[in-house]
Amino acid sequence: xNKFIRNSFIFILIIIFIIAFSSSYSSLSLDNLAYVLAIxxxxxxxxxxxxxxxxxxxxSPESGASEKPTxxxxxVTASSLSTAINLVNSYLGxxxxxxxxxxxxxxxxxxxxxxxxxxxxxxxxxxxxxxANIVVSKCDAKYYLEQTKPELxxxxxxxxxxxxxSSRYTGYIPDATIGKFFNSLICTTCEPCAILGGMNETSSxxxxxxxxxxxxxxxxxxSPIRGENGAENIGIAVFKGDKIVGELNALETISFxxxxxxxxxxLISIPNPESTNNYLDIYLTPAHTTxxxxxxxNQTPYVKVKCEFVGRIYSMSKDSKYxxxxxxxxxxxxxxxxxxxxxxxxxxxxxxxxxxxINNIGKHVLxxxxxxxxxxxxxxxxxxxxxxxxxxxxxxxxxxxxxxxx
Amino acid sequence: xxxSKIGTVEAIMLFLTIIVxxxxxxxxxNILTSMKxxxxxxxxxxxIIAIIIAYIIFRLFKKFPGLDIIDIxxxxxxxxxxxxxxxxxxxxxxxxxxxxxRNFSESIKIVYYPMxxxxxxxxxxxxxxxxxxxxxxxxxxxxxxxxVPIVLVSIVFLFFANAKQxxxxxxxxILGEGVFNTFVIGLSNIASFAGIxxxxxxxxxxxxxxKLKKITLISVGITALYLILSVSTLLFMFSFFITTxxxxxxxxxxxxxxxxxxxxxxxxxFLLIWMLAFACYLSIVSKFSMNIFKKLTNLETNTxxxxxxxxxxxxxxxxxxxxxxxxxxxxxxxxxLVIGIVFIFGxxxxxxxxxxxxKELKHE
Numbered sequence: 009x010n011k012f013i014r015n016s017f018i019f020i021l022i023i024i025f026i027i028a029f030s031s032s033y034s035s036l037s038l039d040n041l042a043y044v045l046a047i048x049x050x051x052x053x054x055x056x057x058x059x060x061x062x063x064x065x066x067x068s069p070e071s072g073a074s075e076k077p078t079x080x081x082x083x084v085t086a087s088s089l090s091t092a093i094n095l096v097n098s099y100l101g102x103x104x105x106x107x108x109x110x111x112x113x114x115x116x117x118x119x120x121x122x123x124x125x126x127x128x129x130x131x132x133x134x135x136x137x138x139x140a141n142i143v144v145s146k147c148d149a150k151y152y153l154e155q156t157k158p159e160l161x162x163x164x165x166x167x168x169x170x171x172x173x174s175s176r177y178t179g180y181i182p183d184a185t186i187g188k189f190f191n192s193l194i195c196t197t198c199e200p201c202a203i204l205g206g207m208n209e210t211s212s213x214x215x216x217x218x219x220x221x222x223x224x225x226x227x228x229x230x231s232p233i234r235g236e237n238g239a240e241n242i243g244i245a246v247f248k249g250d251k252i253v254g255e256l257n258a259l260e261t262i263s264f265x266x267x268x269x270x271x272x273x274x275l276i277s278i279p280n281p282e283s284t285n286n287y288l289d290i291y292l293t294p295a296h297t298t299x300x301x302x303x304x305x306n307q308t309p310y311v312k313v314k315c316e317f318v319g320r321i322y323s324m325s326k327d328s329k330y331x332x333x334x335x336x337x338x339x340x341x342x343x344x345x346x347x348x349x350x351x352x353x354x355x356x357x358x359x360x361x362x363x364x365x366i367n368n369i370g371k372h373v374l375x376x377x378x379x380x381x382x383x384x385x386x387x388x389x390x391x392x393x394x395x396x397x398x399x400x401x402x403x404x405x406x407x408x409x410x411x412x413x414x
Numbered sequence: 415x416x417x418s419k420i421g422t423v424e425a426i427m428l429f430l431t432i433i434v435x436x437x438x439x440x441x442x443x444n445i446l447t448s449m450k451x452x453x454x455x456x457x458x459x460x461x462i463i464a465i466i467i468a469y470i471i472f473r474l475f476k477k478f479p480g481l482d483i484i485d486i487x488x489x490x491x492x493x494x495x496x497x498x499x500x501x502x503x504x505x506x507x508x509x510x511x512x513x514x515x516r517n518f519s520e521s522i523k524i525v526y527y528p529m530x531x532x533x534x535x536x537x538x539x540x541x542x543x544x545x546x547x548x549x550x551x552x553x554x555x556x557x558x559x560x561x562v563p564i565v566l567v568s569i570v571f572l573f574f575a576n577a578k579q580x581x582x583x584x585x586x587x588i589l590g591e592g593v594f595n596t597f598v599i600g601l602s603n604i605a606s607f608a609g610i611x612x613x614x615x616x617x618x619x620x621x622x623x624x625k626l627k628k629i630t631l632i633s634v635g636i637t638a639l640y641l642i643l644s645v646s647t648l649l650f651m652f653s654f655f656i657t658t659x660x661x662x663x664x665x666x667x668x669x670x671x672x673x674x675x676x677x678x679x680x681x682x683x684f685l686l687i688w689m690l691a692f693a694c695y696l697s698i699v700s701k702f703s704m705n706i707f708k709k710l711t712n713l714e715t716n717t718x719x720x721x722x723x724x725x726x727x728x729x730x731x732x733x734x735x736x737x738x739x740x741x742x743x744x745x746x747x748x749x750x751l752v753i754g755i756v757f758i759f760g761x762x763x764x765x766x767x768x769x770x771x772x773k774e775l776k777h778e
Contacts, residue, residue, distance in 0.1 A: 021541070028534035032527040134525050138670055139678075169675055187670060195653035197583075374586035380450055383587050 042102040048149030051118040059092035060150040106135040110168035113149040124250035138187025144245035146206035146229035155238030179262035179274040197370025204243035263354035289323035363393040419621040429633035432609040452590025456600040461638030464607040474764035483614035512730035580650035605749035
């Protein structure tokens with residue numbers, strides 16, 4: 009009898025637990041969820057938001073593997089992000105799930121007004137991954153989503169997941185995720201930044217302006233790229249607090265990533281010391297981590313940046329002599345002075361023009377103080393605009409690649 | 415419980431159980447909020463003090479071989495005092511474990527079971543604990559012996575897997591809010607070593623009581639290292655834990671672990687390990703509470719108490735109206751309870767008992 013009562017009790021308990029936990033299970037069931045791949049947030053009238061959700065379309069077995077599924081975009085205008093999500097839930101008849109959302113796009117217009125409310129709301133959501141990329145689009149976020157048509161990927165989700173990978177070897181876009189953005193938003197030593205996005209259609213008549221140096225001064229919305237994929241990402245959107253204060257081009261993004269030690273290698277055009285008005289393309293690899301020292305003994309911070317690179321000459325022409333130590337030294341010197349000027353210009357731009365320490369140079373300031381109060385009194389965030397920069401670059405050009413002399 | 419003796423390694427793991435569960439919740443964040451960049455310096459300072467206190471406790475126990483704090487309080491103040499001490503420790507164990515369980519369950523509810531009533535999540539743990547407590551204590555100890563090292567390894571993994579995102583400069587300014595805050599107000603972080611409470615009840619349960627010193631020092635040492643590792647992970651990774659409150663900060667750190675596009679979302683594995691650790695902790699705490707109760711009431715067996723203590727844990731954990739109340743308990747009241755009961759009350763009893771013993775010896 010005792011055994012019967014015990015078994016019955018266990019059975020009833022199991023039933024109760026199944027019922028209790030099934031509601032959570034059902035709410036997270038695949039049948040009830042709509043997986044968002046990307047969110048685009050634009051500003052609308054009366055302080056409202058126009059939020060676009062991009063969903064993937066399930067591939068039907070009849071369509072074949074080669075056919076690209078067309079993503080679905082639903083747009084809603086609402087007073088807040090959470091209300092927008094709720095409205096789309098109602099419209100779709102399914103619950104939006106953002107655990108696979110890979111990219112969050114803000115329009116430049118909204119970023120100028122400030123995006124902290126949206127960032128806090130998204131971070132508060134358990135589904136949003138800290139690794140979701142943040143893009144500030146020069147065009148409408150909705151239009152950016154519509155024009156994103158990856159050519160080499162069948163799945164748009166795969167494209168969103170991997171499009172930042174090229175920054176490790178081009179240095180044209182930063183690795184800007186919502187986790188890092190939120191961290192920088194609250195941080196007292198740095199400021200947030202995002203990937204700069206835009207359309208490549210507006211620059212269709214710019215080809216006559218292209219030269220070796222201008223290749224590096226491009227930004228999204230202003231590049232000479234043509235292709236089926238209308239959206240492009242080049243450069244950095246610089247923030248001060250939660251508001252965008254400016255943008256950086258490809259060359260400045262390379263500088264940003266180098267000082268941040270976030271770049272494996274990069275290609276750069278330097279003035280050819282052997283031939284005036286000509287440029288040499290050099291593949292540079294950081295030899296050491298960038299050394300940053302900040303002297304805060306005066307109210308005007310003095311920042312010393314030291315970078316070391318090892319390089320190989322990439323561009324080759326007839327009569328190139330890259331086996332001579334004198335020639336290699338001369339190229340190294342040219343590279344040093346060019347990069348010193350580029351890095352210095354970049355740092356002064358972030359300091360004087362933007363007053364935004366996106367490189368987190370402020371972290372090197374912390375050890376100069378004993379207490380938080382002393383650091384707060386120094387007010388690094390506001391004092392950054394008074395900083396002086398001294399950049400030292402040491403490059404060692406080794407040779408050409410497969411060809412050393414022609 | 416008294417039948418099964420505790421081995422040296424089992425005792426160390428038992429000690430670590432408390433720190434493990436508390437670290438999963440908001441302990442590292444509380445340290446960061448109060449100490450800011452001086453958190454690591456404060457932890458090193460507090461760890462040294464904790465080692466000294468643990469050694470003092472060991473020395474104070476030396477004159478009472480094979481006795482726990484309940485037996486010693488009987489020697490000191492008779493049966494009434496013994497009952498008072500026993501009830502205080504039972505209340506401390508049940509209250510703290512219940513409210514920590516509530517906080518942990520709230521985190522699980524937010525992340526995985528948004529539609530499930532909190533009572534079922536609490537009951538899930540308590541039923542598991544009641545079933546485990548029906549078995550011999552050695553079953554819980556052996557489970558703990560497996561789970562706690564896994565948790566320790568998971569924290570080491572968490573540290574190294576996130577190392578790429580670290581900003582070690584965040585440990586500066588080295589004195590944080592100043593010398594007074596770091597070394598005087600920061601002394602309250604000694605509450606992180608709440609595991610010392612188990613030391614009061616260990617001597618009669620040890621297989622090798624002569625190894626109490628070794629157990630004490632190793633346990634406190636590992637606790638210190640574990641805590642430093644957990645706090646370092648959060649301090650170096652995030653700037654926002656100093657100003658922003660988040661549920662389960664280490665869970666948040668686990669969300670950042672990614673190895674390429676293949677190994678992602680490892681936080682689920684962490685949460686599973688932490689759930690097991692929490693069940694072990696509850697089982698141990700309720701076993702100790704029942705053992706004290708058995709001692710006070712001269713019961714022969716724990717069995718009739720298992721379900722009652724289980725229901726008590728559920729009842730107490732449902733007591734806070736919302737998460738804010740249980741969080742306030744964890745951040746504000748719990749440290750005071752640990753300092754008051756474990757460090758002042760417990761050591762006070764031992765010192766007074768030692769003085770009395772010395773007086774008696776002098777008279778003889």
